Amino acid sequence: MFIVDYIKEVFGAIKSLGTGMRRTFWYFVHPKEIITEQYPENKENGQLILAERFRGEVVMPHDENNEHACTGCTACELACPNGTIKIVTKFDITPEGKKKKAIDQFVYRLEMCTMCNLCVEACPSDAIIMTNDFEHSVYDRNELTKILNKPGSKIRDGIE
Amino acid sequence: MYRESQIIRNNTPDNYMVINVGPQHPSTHGVLHFVITLNGETVVKLEPHLGYIHRSIEKMCESLNYRQFVYVTSRMDYLSSHINNHACALCVEQGLQVEIPERAQVIRVLMDELTRLASHLLWWGSMAMDIGALTPFFHAFREREMITEIFEETCGARLTMNYICPGGVMADLHPDFQAKVKAFLKQLKEKLPEYHELVTGNIIFQNRTKGIGILSKKDAISFGVSGPTARASGVSCDVRKRYPYELYDKLEFKEVLEDGGDCWARYLVRMEEINQSVAIVEQLIDHIPEGDIQAKTKAVLKLPKGEFYSRVETARGDLGVYIVSEGGTTPYRIKFRSPGFSNLSAMETMCKGGKIGDFVAVMGSVDLVIPDIDR
Ligand code: SF4
Numbered sequence: 392m393f394i395v396d397y398i399k400e401v402f403g404a405i406k407s408l409g410t411g412m413r414r415t416f417w418y419f420v421h422p423k424e425i426i427t428e429q430y431p432e433n434k435e436n437g438q439l440i441l442a443e444r445f446r447g448e449v450v451m452p453h454d455e456n457n458e459h460a461c462t463g464c465t466a467c468e469l470a471c472p473n474g475t476i477k478i479v480t481k482f483d484i485t486p487e488g489k490k491k492k493a494i495d496q497f498v499y500r501l502e503m504c505t506m507c508n509l510c511v512e513a514c515p516s517d518a519i520i521m522t523n524d525f526e527h528s529v530y531d532r533n534e535l536t537k538i539l540n541k542p543g544s545k546i547r548d549g550i551e
Numbered sequence: 552m553y554r555e556s557q558i559i560r561n562n563t564p565d566n567y568m569v570i571n572v573g574p575q576h577p578s579t580h581g582v583l584h585f586v587i588t589l590n591g592e593t594v595v596k597l598e599p600h601l602g603y604i605h606r607s608i609e610k611m612c613e614s615l616n617y618r619q620f621v622y623v624t625s626r627m628d629y630l631s632s633h634i635n636n637h638a639c640a641l642c643v644e645q646g647l648q649v650e651i652p653e654r655a656q657v658i659r660v661l662m663d664e665l666t667r668l669a670s671h672l673l674w675w676g677s678m679a680m681d682i683g684a685l686t687p688f689f690h691a692f693r694e695r696e697m698i699t700e701i702f703e704e705t706c707g708a709r710l711t712m713n714y715i716c717p718g719g720v721m722a723d724l725h726p727d728f729q730a731k732v733k734a735f736l737k738q739l740k741e742k743l744p745e746y747h748e749l750v751t752g753n754i755i756f757q758n759r760t761k762g763i764g765i766l767s768k769k770d771a772i773s774f775g776v777s778g779p780t781a782r783a784s785g786v787s788c789d790v791r792k793r794y795p796y797e798l799y800d801k802l803e804f805k806e807v808l809e810d811g812g813d814c815w816a817r818y819l820v821r822m823e824e825i826n827q828s829v830a831i832v833e834q835l836i837d838h839i840p841e842g843d844i845q846a847k848t849k850a851v852l853k854l855p856k857g858e859f860y861s862r863v864e865t866a867r868g869d870l871g872v873y874i875v876s877e878g879g880t881t882p883y884r885i886k887f888r889s890p891g892f893s894n895l896s897a898m899e900t901m902c903k904g905g906k907i908g909d910f911v912a913v914m915g916s917v918d919l920v921i922p923d924i925d926r
């Protein structure tokens with residue numbers, strides 16, 4: 392009886408191999424079902440579509456007058472769990488002759504960022520956003536430390 | 552670690568052999584190290600060695616405030632990061648005594664179940680791959696990719712989401728969410744018979760899993776095994792049923808139980824759980840209420856003095872989060888009860904007396920995620 396069971400099993404195994412092969416063959420003759428994309432070629436032929444909310448990097452948008460919305464309140468620095476952001480502030484003199492706190496440098500260390508979105512959530516004036524640029528490789532890690540506010544930029548009027 | 556292996560070597564008879572599986576081994580799915588003592592091909596002793604991916608997450612959380620610590624937990628069981636975040640959020644909310652808007656609750660449950668689906672799909676592929684079938688992995692990834700795309704659109708990340716936060720969820724659903732989820736469900740239902748045809752019906756797969764790695768009900772309870780691994784041994788332990796959180800008491804789904812306790816039973820439990828998760832998603836997807844996605848909370852959260860515990864069902868079992876608060880903005884102590892750790896402890900019982908080749912099948916069926924075991 393053992394022999395009969397054994398032979399049955401062998402044929403069963405061959406049959407299930409055949410079932411699997413039939414699937415494989417079906418995909419072989421249906422190339423449309425294959426969804427593999429080639430990177431980086433898919434950047435050129437437009438297959439690479441990133442979701443707009445994809446968190447790739449923190450940036451500070453500037454408008455055409457080179458103005459941003461950051462007040463230097465350091466809420467993002469406090470919200471960041473791993474010390475990625477460092478805000479360096481300075482004092483501007485307003486036309487009325489008063490001193491006003493403003494941002495000097497927004498230091499962002501990309502290599503420490505975990506893309507958790509907490510800083511963007513914390514910012515009261517929506518001065519920073521996440522972009523979906525994900526190609527961050529550079530030759531020197533110093534290049535990963537970025538100053539997000541552009542040189543000569545200043546705060547937009549009307550934002551406190 | 553070196554010393555322990557030394558002890559085994561000194562205590563074993565001459566015909567025993569000690570081999571190391573891992574820490575870098577294709578079938579350990581990460582940096583897990585087993586020291587296996589063999590008598591011929593039979594496993595005599597099996598010892599897991601941990602510590603290769605220890606990041607001291609619990610200690611790290613003590614210096615992060617209650618909004619920040621959630622993001623670290625995505626990196627524990629990275630295949631159920633939504634559910635980990637959910638457990639932390641529940642624990643903090645328990646301390647804050649806030650009521651979560653209904654929309655946020657529905658979104659959370661939907662995300663949890665989609666995560667479970669993604670995790671079980673990945674497990675299906677990797678289990679088949681452990682046993683020697685390579686193709687199913689690509690089939691599973693095709694469907695899983697649709698879920699990660701849904702997550703990417705709504706949460707902005709594919710694996711470490713940090714989307715569920717204390718008070719609700721971080722962002723509203725993407726406008727395409729419902730349509731995409733429905734498309735995914737349709738495709739998954741179309742392809743599931745193919746999964747069963749390829750793997751479940753395969754005689755070789757059945758022979759390699761039936762009667763292998765048996766874990767009795769008694770052992771499952773005494774090792775504290777949870778999740779599908781325990782349910783395959785007949786232990787009813789689904790946190791969603793027994794200690795319902797969020798909406799789970801209002802939803803209709805079955806707790807899947809098998810009583811074989813072997814790899815085959817564990818396989819069947821997970822495959823049926825895919826259907827149950829699909830049923831839950833279907834119940835909710837057309838009934839997402841309008842409203843807020845976050846409860847009103849302060850910018851800096853402070854928990855009252857005391858101890859808080861919450862538990863959820865991840866794709867691998869019962870995850871517990873225990874917070875001791877001294878009344879400040881950071882926890883005094885955090886402890887995670889991770890399902891993988893207890894499940895791993897039962898591995899020796901399952902593998903002892905079996906063949907070394909079956910060890911890989913057992914490991915696949917237990918669905919170990921190493922960063923969850925070794926936090
Ligand atoms: S995304 Fe997270 S880690 Fe990165 S800068 Fe913002 S808060 Fe810090």
Ligand code: SF4
Pocket residue numbers: 460461462463464465466467468478513514515516517518519
């Ligand atoms: S980016 Fe926003 S949160 Fe950070 S300092 Fe500027 S205004 Fe404050």
